Amino acid sequence: MPTAYLEGYARAAGVDRALADRYVAATRIGDPEADALMAELQRHNPVDAQSWIARGIEGDPSALDDAPESVRAFFADIDATPPWVDRAGFLPGCRAFHRNSEMFVGAFVAAVLIEGFSTLISQSFSITGRIVDQGVRRLKQNNRQLVEIFLPGGLDRTGDGWKLSVRVRLVHARIRQLLAQDPEWDESAWGTPLSAAHMAYATASFSGLLLKRAAMLGVTLSDEERTSFMQVWRYSAHLMGVPHDLLFTSEDEALWLHRIGSTCEPPPTMESIILANGLINSAPLVAGFTEPKSRRALARKIYRISRAMIGDDLADQLNYPPMNTRGTLALLRLKNGAEQVLYRIAPSLGARRRASQFQTMLTVSLYGEQGASYRLPQHAHAEKDGLL
Template identity: 80%
Template sequence: MTRSAPSPSDIAIPTAYLAGHGDAALIDRELADRYVSATRVGDPQADAVMAELVKHDSSVAQPWITKGIELGPSAIPDAPEILRSFFSDVDIPPPWVDRNAFLTGCRAFHRNSEMFIGAFVAAVLIEGFSTLISQSFNITGRIVDQGVRRLKQNNRQLVEIFLPGGLDRDGDGWKLSVRIRLVHARVRQLLSKSPEWDEEAWGTPLSAAHIAFATAAFSGLLLQRAAMLGVTLTDEERASFMQVWRYAGHLMGVPEDLLFRSEEEALRLHRIGAMCEPPPTMESIILANGLINSAPIVAGFTEPRARRALARKIYRISRAMIGDDLADQLHYPAMNTFGTLTALRLKNGAERALFAISPSLGARRRASQFQTMLSVSLYADEGPRYRLPEHAHAEKDGQL
């Protein structure tokens, strides 16, 4: 089913976006209009599923979700038709999907996984969460209170969609992406009823605009930020990387008219969307600093002094990548970043030269990177978990 955001004439601009939309419209009015219109929209298909599931006891509805994600609509003959139709639709990839074309991007990601995850954590997640999407996460507490777990979950999706076959129907990247879509719909349902949510100012919780913005950031912007750390890819690798994220974005419910087709389109959406967004709020400040201070724990540093030292290093790299203006708005510690990225690029360039001379050493390094990548991602022995939240606040809902 094709999903599209409504035209600006159909919907009022949330008050928090009025000033930014005016500035963005001077550069690209059509895209700025589409973006702010989508702040009033969720995911109509997934939201309709949640509206139906709330009529059923969770002991019945949760197994439908699990079986549907794992096995498809044929595994849930007793489920409501709207849920079966959802899984029937999501099971069929769009005609532009070419899974063979994903392999080049997957290889490029794993060849540089350490730098990609570094850029993801130190810059792209921070920039993604500097938008008003932070309001949703702050109210629910799903990153603020459970930062380590959430950071590992974000890392895990990144890892899984770039495993060969990860976006096949039975791949964990596919399943996690669909799970994220349904969790977003459930949280949207809960927050829409919460007195803490200001719809007039902020629009719809976890809106189509924010899911599209995040997907653009995690793809085109991630390529840009990884290049700042010394990652070099061919045009074919970059295009393949973008197609992996384009399909992941489709699975997560991004409307077709906000789903990029290229790196250029993703960066354009990110730029215009960032202009439409208001300056970072206190919630964004809490979220950004919480993510950075969670990273050393995720990396396995338990001694307080070592954790503080690594957090300070991440702050320095992050400031160098996102720029002083945004870093100051997010209340980063003041520090000089001169030469920070140059040193990292030189180090990575020297490693590439060494591994070209000694392929066996390069193979051991890639194996080590893969193990590190798994250690900073959330894995459970029982496999992926698909339980949907039952409360808006994470502390009332337990671990997800």
């Protein structure tokens, strides 16, 4: 067991030993299939390797006739849709997300991502600099994946949600390969970079925890919509390489995994503090606020909402500025509830509002040629690698 997990594991094992055992065991595991693919690609010309990746994600098996058998096998395996996937069942979750996209993105940025970076996954992102130095770009990429997987058809084989999920898996495998060779990485303390445990924790957070945090902002969904929302994320998590024994099947399972994983994880490190605060201060730039005074005002508002959602204990550990959050979430819920009533009374206003929300989502997401690139990192440190 990585030494950083010893104390947390002892506490978690007192609650659910079986899951705690699986979680800490997974801190020593990456993604065996994707890691083997990266090892294979290292033996070939980088131009050929990059071409196989792009064609594998964009094309069909015939596009890889000149690729090694192991490369063809990887994409053939990921092309196979698990029997539990019900694509028609994704639609209620897609509609629910885009009906409430502003609140979902708010909960994602102000709480779920922050809580994710309070774990040791922060060590990977801090060493590479892919959040610290490129926070605006990375946040836009996260937003884009949210948009794409929740578009109808987004997780079809030809959909951008499918392609981006696989891209995330391969980029993580490449960074894992690079960090394993980096002297800054302390394997005995932290385990495997971007481990299977952290991938499972992240997708459980992006699904079950996101529903919980969005509800704190006033989002209400039917049981059918909640189940559908979780199934969208379950398939995306599968595509991102989350191992079967840590892949949630329901909202309750995702929340339980988040709870046990959070208990196993050590307290936030200095890297967590840097990433969390950097993320909040990047959010106004993503939203288009470039004037210093307006940026500071919006960042302070996000800090207040974030503290109200994640709680004072974690906020204090992350060195948030002190502030009174009493009534913060209640006012947001009241505002959101009043808007929903208004849109039911005046459907045309609701339609315009949804169109505006979708346009905003596109604005705060990374699109364009660079955003769709399948180029894999060549260096562990982002400043040596250029934009991804």
